Amino acid sequence: MINEIICIGSSHAEGGGLDTHKDKKTIDWYLKNKNIKVSSKTHCFPTVLNKKTGIKTTNLGKCGTGVEYLIRKCEEQLEKEDCSNKLFVFERSIWGRAELFDPKDGNYIVANWGHRNGEEPSDGYESYLTQDYNQEFHNSHLIYGDKKWDYTTDKCQDKYDDFLSRFLDEDNLLKNLDRQLLNLFYKLDSLKISFLIFNSEKWYLHKIEENPLIKKNTIQLRYEGFDIALWDYLAKHKLSIRHETDNKIDDGHAGIYGNEFLADLIIKRIDK
Secondary structure (H helix, E strand, O other): OOOEEEEEOOHHHHOOOOOOOOOOHHHHHHHHHHOOOOOHHHHOHHHHHHHHHOOEEEEOOOOOOOHHHHHHHHHHHHHHOOOOOEEEEEEEOOOOEEEEEEOOOOEEEEEEEEEOOOOOHHHOEEEEEEOOHHHHHHHOOEEEOOEEEOOOOOHHHHHHHHHHHHHOOHHHHHHHHHHHHHHHHHHHHHOOOEEEEEEOOHHHOOHHHHOHHHHHHEOOOEEOOEEOOHHHHHHHOOOEHHHHOOOOOOOOOEOHHHHHHHHHHHHHHHHO
């Protein structure tokens, strides 16, 4: 019998997009057009899960985080208490996200990167560091300890970009992340702890058919006979903020109905 659902992931778990725009345009649109006072806390799918099932739900989603954060937060839960009657729901996010630990203040920093001006590593990298991804969007700043930097000029940012360009081995990184995540899944399975996975990005879709454990525990999103990522599914089924607001707000995260849909998918798996 499940007595708690623990959701760990990135922006989709936290409810990204619902109230993270600094001009509050999403909040204003839903209030004016739907008479709904929307917020990430009240309308994210973990909160909807709690309302629909009555099961205690803990939301550890944090915008901008990746696999390292997911693994760390799950391991912390396993060390803290008996999880035999808990259900973990994992949002498996994009690969280009890491955590850096700041020993000065004991906090983890979200470190994200992507290819500069293109799709290939040879284009170099551009990155951003922040303790709070939403806060960055609100203030257009990077936040590191007590100091704020303009991310377009800061020397530390340039040094991190240079470090990535010199030393980042994407293939090796992906293999290591896959290995660590798979080890976590095998650990949960051996402990007979229930877990579900959904893929917000396309990078891991091929893994579904390659591994029976992943296939068994993945909430598969299908379109025309193929597995697709959550971002694409929301767009094709008009469940994103962009579609729910008739293209008035350009945001591909799940809208209020998209979050209802995600909660219902999880409930169906719980019922099984």
